[in-house]
Amino acid sequence: MPAAGPIPDCASLHPGYAAALGDALGQLRRVVAEIDPSPVFGAEAASLGLGVPAVDAALAGGIALGALHEIAPARPVQFGAAFGFALALATLSVAGSRGGRLALLVQTEFAAREAGVPYGPGVDLLGLPMARLLLLRVPRPLDVLWAFEEALKSRAIAAVLAELPEAGAGADLTATRRLSLAARAGGGIGLLLRHRASPLPAAAMTRWEVAATPGTPDAFGGLGRTAFDLSLRRNRRGRCGRFIVHWDHHECCFLPEALSLGVAETARDRSDDARPLVRAG
Amino acid sequence: MWLRRLATDRMTRGRSSAPAEEAPLVIAEKVKSALRLAAVNDAAASLGLKGGMALADAKAMYPVIAVADADPEADRRLLAAIADWCDRYTPLVGLDPPDGLILDVTGCAHLFGGEAALCRDIVRRLAAQGFRARVAVADTVGGVWAVARHAASSPSPRMRGEVQAGRRFSPSMVRGGPTLPVQDLQDSVVVVPSGVIRDALLALPLAALRIAPETVAGLAQVGLKRIADVIERPRAPLAARFGEDFVRRLDQAMGREDEPIAPRLPIPPYLAERRFADPIALANDVLGTIESLAHELSRLLERRGEGARRLQAALFRTDGKVHRIEVGTSAPLREGARIRGLFAERLTAIGDDCDPGFGFDVVRLCALATEQSDPLQTGLVASDHAAEFAHLVDRFGARFGLRRITRLVPQDTHIPEFAVAAMPAAEDRRRTPDDGYPSSVLRRLSSDQDSLAPVRPIRLFDRPERIEAFAEVPDGPPIRFRWRHVWHAVAQAEGPERIAMEWWRDDRGNALSRDYFRVESKEGLRVWLYREGCCTPEPKQSQWFLHGLFA
Numbered sequence: 001m002p003a004a005g006p007i008p009d010c011a012s013l014h015p016g017y018a019a020a021l022g023d024a025l026g027q028l029r030r031v032v033a034e035i036d037p038s039p040v041f042g043a044e045a046a047s048l049g050l051g052v053p054a055v056d057a058a059l060a061g062g063i064a065l066g067a068l069h070e071i072a073p074a075r076p077v078q079f080g081a082a083f084g085f086a087l088a089l090a091t092l093s094v095a096g097s098r099g100g101r102l103a104l105l106v107q108t109e110f111a112a113r114e115a116g117v118p119y120g121p122g123v124d125l126l127g128l129p130m131a132r133l134l135l136l137r138v139p140r141p142l143d144v145l146w147a148f149e150e151a152l153k154s155r156a157i158a159a160v161l162a163e164l165p166e167a168g169a170g171a172d173l174t175a176t177r178r179l180s181l182a183a184r185a186g187g188g189i190g191l192l193l194r195h196r197a198s199p200l201p202a203a204a205m206t207r208w209e210v211a212a213t214p215g216t217p218d219a220f221g222g223l224g225r226t227a228f229d230l231s232l233r234r235n236r237r238g239r240c241g242r243f244i245v246h247w248d249h250h251e252c253c254f255l256p257e258a259l260s261l262g263v264a265e266t267a268r269d270r271s272d273d274a275r276p277l278v279r280a281g
Numbered sequence: 282m283w284l285r286r287l288a289t290d291r292m293t294r295g296r297s298s299a300p301a302e303e304a305p306l307v308i309a310e311k312v313k314s315a316l317r318l319a320a321v322n323d324a325a326a327s328l329g330l331k332g333g334m335a336l337a338d339a340k341a342m343y344p345v346i347a348v349a350d351a352d353p354e355a356d357r358r359l360l361a362a363i364a365d366w367c368d369r370y371t372p373l374v375g376l377d378p379p380d381g382l383i384l385d386v387t388g389c390a391h392l393f394g395g396e397a398a399l400c401r402d403i404v405r406r407l408a409a410q411g412f413r414a415r416v417a418v419a420d421t422v423g424g425v426w427a428v429a430r431h432a433a434s435s436p437s438p439r440m441r442g443e444v445q446a447g448r449r450f451s452p453s454m455v456r457g458g459p460t461l462p463v464q465d466l467q468d469s470v471v472v473v474p475s476g477v478i479r480d481a482l483l484a485l486p487l488a489a490l491r492i493a494p495e496t497v498a499g500l501a502q503v504g505l506k507r508i509a510d511v512i513e514r515p516r517a518p519l520a521a522r523f524g525e526d527f528v529r530r531l532d533q534a535m536g537r538e539d540e541p542i543a544p545r546l547p548i549p550p551y552l553a554e555r556r557f558a559d560p561i562a563l564a565n566d567v568l569g570t571i572e573s574l575a576h577e578l579s580r581l582l583e584r585r586g587e588g589a590r591r592l593q594a595a596l597f598r599t600d601g602k603v604h605r606i607e608v609g610t611s612a613p614l615r616e617g618a619r620i621r622g623l624f625a626e627r628l629t630a631i632g633d634d635c636d637p638g639f640g641f642d643v644v645r646l647c648a649l650a651t652e653q654s655d656p657l658q659t660g661l662v663a664s665d666h667a668a669e670f671a672h673l674v675d676r677f678g679a680r681f682g683l684r685r686i687t688r689l690v691p692q693d694t695h696i697p698e699f700a701v702a703a704m705p706a707a708e709d710r711r712r713t714p715d716d717g718y719p720s721s722v723l724r725r726l727s728s729d730q731d732s733l734a735p736v737r738p739i740r741l742f743d744r745p746e747r748i749e750a751f752a753e754v755p756d757g758p759p760i761r762f763r764w765r766h767v768w769h770a771v772a773q774a775e776g777p778e779r780i781a782m783e784w785w786r787d788d789r790g791n792a793l794s795r796d797y798f799r800v801e802s803k804e805g806l807r808v809w810l811y812r813e814g815c816c817t818p819e820p821k822q823s824q825w826f827l828h829g830l831f832a
Contacts, residue, residue, distance in 0.1 A: 077765070077767065077806060078804075078806060079740075079830065080738075080739065080740060080806070080807065080808070080830030080831055080832060081805075081806075081832055083739060083740060083830070083832070084739055084831070084832020085832070087739060087832070088832070100666065100667075101666060102670065112743070113743070115740060115830075116740035116741050116742040116743070116829065116830060117740065117741060117742075117743065118689075118739060118740060118741075119697075119701065119737060119738055119739060119740060119741035119829060120689035120690075120691060120700070120701030121691065121700055121701060121737040122735060122737035122738045122739040122740075122741070122829070122831070123689075123739055124691075125735035125736065125737050126735050126739055126832060130689045130690075130691060130701070131688065131689075133688070133689060134686060134687070134688055134706055135686070135687045135688070135689070135703060136677055136681070136685060136686045136687075137681075137685045137687075138681055138685065139681070143680075143681065146680075147677060147680075147681075150673065150676060150677070151673065154666075154669055154670070154672075154673045155666050155669050156666035156667075156669040156670035156673055157670075157673070211805070212804060212805035212806045212807065213804075213805040214772055214773075214801060214803070214804070214805040215733070215734065215801070215805070217773055218732075218733050221773070222732055222733065222734075222773070222775050223732060223733060223734040223773050223775050223799060223801055223807070224733050224734065224773075225733045225734060226734055226735070226807075226831070226832045227805065228832075229805070247832065249734075249735050
């Protein structure tokens with residue numbers, strides 16, 4: 001028997017061993033991921049699938065987590081649609097995160113006067129629980145960027161929405177690059193919500209222009225589902241495009257345009273009583 | 282502690298160049314429609330001018346004296362500022378308007394080399410700032426008041442000699458005051474050793490007892506002029522003739538009756554401070570000091586199992602100004618590095634308002650409010666972000682104020698504006714919010730009005746925006762509306778949803794009800810409109826407003 005001593009750390013045995021171990025683990029994880037695409041325990045998914053095949057294909061899997069995304073209304077009057085799309089993304093990201101992560105909205109006093117304040121019951125009905133939304137009101141546009149970066153770095157926040165009412169307002173290439181790095185450190189998504197579209201370059205992963213579009217009215221002539229006309233103007237991971245998607249606020253998911261009403265498959269958290277009993281063995 | 286020339290010192294201090302020879306200065310105040318002298322400076326006093334004299338008389342005697350108007354408010358502010366500064370000696374500082382401060386130095390004097398040295402330090406530092414002070418130490422508040430004002434300051438040389446004889450101690454002389462004449466400093470310190478307050482008071486005039494001038498005059502008429510004259514007399518006749526107040530003041534001075542000091546500022550439960558021989562001015566030095574003080578504080582807090590909810594850093598500038606910077610936290614806190622971080626944010630937010638001047642010579646950190654903080658078991662897989670969340674809220678709070686970071690809490694009312702309230706996130710006792718608050722209104726909304734679209738907007742305007750709108754029928758939905766100068770044609774509308782003021786709030790019965798419509802324009806724009814006052818006797822009063830935006 002060799003003398004009992006402290007067990008040496010395997011990685012410290014040989015310098016090349018650690019690298020080889022990392023490679024092997026990565027390879028194994030990739031193999032497992034192909035068999036079962038659900039996220040590995042302890043690691044969160046790297047992107048957020050929207051559930052609409054056309055959009056997810058363009059985005060190479062979905063909206064990238066740990067990255068900055070820019071959202072602006074196609075015309076300033078359609079700010080409600082842009083904010084709705086941002087809230088829908090925040091809803092998905094909060095629902096997909098573990099450990100009670102929250103969404104944060106940062107806005108200036110001016111933005112609150114100009115475009116209103118988030119309304120709790122409406123936010124709740126759209127899908128994001130009111131208790132999961134934090135609001136921060138700051139005095140200056142520069143403070144928005146500071147708070148945005150701080151919140152992105154924090155692991156407690158799953159999605160940060162920052163509103164910039166002015167055209168430039170300091171969110172230039174350098175600032176957005178900083179924000180992207182902060183988002184990568186924190187792992188949440190950063191949504192830069194402009195009140196009007198800006199042609200300036202930015203280091204965001206994607207840039208969306210959101211327009212309102214008439215929804216399909218229901219059988220009784222009432223309003224249809226919330227609909228978004230999304231123009232993907234810039235995309236670092238794939239091609240750009242234009243998509244019309246619907247938001248189902250009961251199930252909290254996006255639906256492709258073509259889908260008609262009442263399709264059972266879209267229900268995600270329905271009771272599984274109806275499933276036939278399968279006995280193993 | 283008596284600032285004997287507070288009012289005139291305030292005037293002279295404000296001047297940039299002090300005259301070589303002090304000019305006579307008097308402060309005039311209007312008393313019963315006559316201008317009388319409220320205060321005089323030393324030079325004027327040596328000419329024989331006294332407070333209470335008519336200004337015309339003084340002018341007749343000395344036409345050249347300078348006169349200034351009284352400003353009791355400024356005097357009060359100045360006294361409060363000096364009280365703040367005195368905080369460096371003891372946390373228990375009480376105001377004694379108009380020109381006195383009471384410091385409880387119990388247990389503090391040895392830190393400054395004894396009571397006499399403490400007094401000399403106060404006099405010297407105040408003199409450097411341009412104040413003439415007389416400082417006394419005694420066992421009772423009444424006694425110290427009497428000794429500070431009357432023991433050595435009496436203008437009559439005969440009386441001064443007696444006082445010297447009566448004292449059993451001799452204050453050592455201080456030489457070399459920076460701005461004020463030396464003889465001022467010599468007589469400015471009186472220390473009455475413990476237990477001999479009675480002997481020190483015997484020779485003092487009765488005015489030293491803080492009693493009304495009429496009482497003093499009344500006592501003088503019957504030949505009672507000193508405290509020694511009344512102290513052995515039977516008390517009942519004295520109380521009957523000169524009032525209970527007189528006997529009470531006598532008892533207070535002698536220590537037979539307790540007299541508490543009302544501290545100007547709350548006394549913090551935890552406190553750590555550091556003094557510097559050389560003042561510090563760099564931001565990093567100040568923050569480093571705060572961090573090391575925070576470590577000291579956290580040891581104290583840890584022993585009691587507590588954490589700080591509100592912290593205050595007091596920065597004492599060498600010229601007497603005191604900056605007090607407060608930060609609040611959302612959860613009990615005792616980590617030094619995080620406390621430093623919060624103060625760093627606060628200092629950045631304050632910016633130039635916290636001017637170091639020539640530097641700070643005392644830095645003090647106190648925990649104003651504390652709360653029990655039990656150690657937490659952290660999980661192996663960190664799934665709980667509560668600590669990080671609290672940290673983030675604290676940082677935002679330090680930078681923008683804790684009231685600005687809010688969380689929405691539903692309220693049980695139909696009125697859209699009040700259906701949700703923004704509460705400071707730091708005050709929410711739940712560290713990890715659970716999904717969904719109990720709210721009957723929200724539950725009712727989602728079940729009663731089953732629609733393919735949400736029935737409440739995601740954005741609400743603080744004040745509804747006035748719009749122009751046309752409806753086909755008086756009670757029907759609009760067909761066109763103009764918002765922010767643009768006309769929109771309505772494609773679909775859901776409504777009306779009538780929301781009226783709750784009857785128990787509407788005491789006069791004339792609040793207008795609102796008919797809300799969820800409207801989609803031809804372009805797909807979805808807004809929340811309402812018509813106010815459609816069921817009033819005069820339908821023309823009805824007006825349209827836009828209240829919110831849908832996705």
